[in-house]
Amino acid sequence: MTLALKVSDVHKTFVLHNQNGIRLPVLAGASLSVAAGECVVLHGRSGSGKSTLLRTLYGNYLTDTGRIEVMHQGQWLDMTQASPRALVNVRRQTIGWVSQFLRVIPRISALEVVMQPMIEQGGERAEARRRAEHLLTRLNVPEHLWQLAPATFSGGEQQRVNIARGFIADYPVLLLDEPTASLDAANRAVVVELIHEAKARGAAIVGIFHDEDVREQVADRLYDIQSRADAWPVMQ
Ligand SMILES: Nc1ncnc2c1ncn2[C@@H]1O[C@H](COP(=O)(O)OP(=O)(O)OP(=O)(O)O)[C@@H](O)[C@H]1O
DSSP: OOEEEEEEEEEEEEEETTTTTEEEEEEEEEEEEEETTOEEEEEOSTTSSHHHHHHHHTTSSOOSEEEEEEEETTEEEEGGGOOHHHHHHHHHHTEEEEESOOOOOTTOOHHHHHHHHHHHTTOOHHHHHHHHHHHHHHTTOOGGGTTSOGGGSOHHHHHHHHHHHHHSSOOSEEEEESTTTTOOHHHHHHHHHHHHHHHHTTOEEEEEOOOHHHHHHHOSEEEEOOOHHHHSOOBO
16 A cells, blocks of 8 residues: 555644634544545535645645645655645645636636646646547537636536546546535536546545535545534634
8 A cells, every 4th residue: 555645633723813813623633644546535514624624735724733744756745844835846746636616717718727737747738638628528518618718607617627627637646625516417427437547547535525425436435524623612
């Protein structure tokens, strides 16, 4: 078993500075390891901290304590101590993020939006284009939309463009934040296939899936988040 991600004793408290400095303790000693080719699904009641943990793994939130080590270009790198420059490099080469929301870039065509992560990794344009077209076809994004900027696309079309963008590059680690939310059954099935293919090539995946059916199809194991808010009252 080759580990790709090691999370040790991560604590995270939100401090609401504009609300009298109220402290919201959310993560209390989160610890998990994820191997290459494995999909771990975050599990817990609403508000238990699933999104917080996923965002923390991507370096979006600072931690109070703990380590988040990722195997990056042959070496372990602690994301909690990484410089902004290292973080950018990790996100370009090692950790992919797929959510249901597309950050729309004005005037850039859907095809270019999807190709971009692979080109940033140093991929050939022709190969990136071939893969992007293949993914957009699989995700049922009509061909007449490919040359248009996705700003005017429907919510579901934008979501599928974003999924194609998230799966085009072969990231060693993938973080999936409800990528199937509000997709129809046919497109949900495509995303499940993409996840199986990513696992088969050795991606280590951490995801949140509210759809139980999808969860059962992709999860190798569940990681139960023991919410700190269950144990601690909100403190000032
Ligand atoms: N940026 C933030 N600032 C302050 N509090 C936050 C922030 N993000 C999340 N929280 C709080 O942290 C707690 C956990 O939220 P989080 O979104 O991680 O839960 P979740 O398990 O993903 O919930 P759901 O299943 O409903 O999406 C909640 O009480 C939420 O209010």
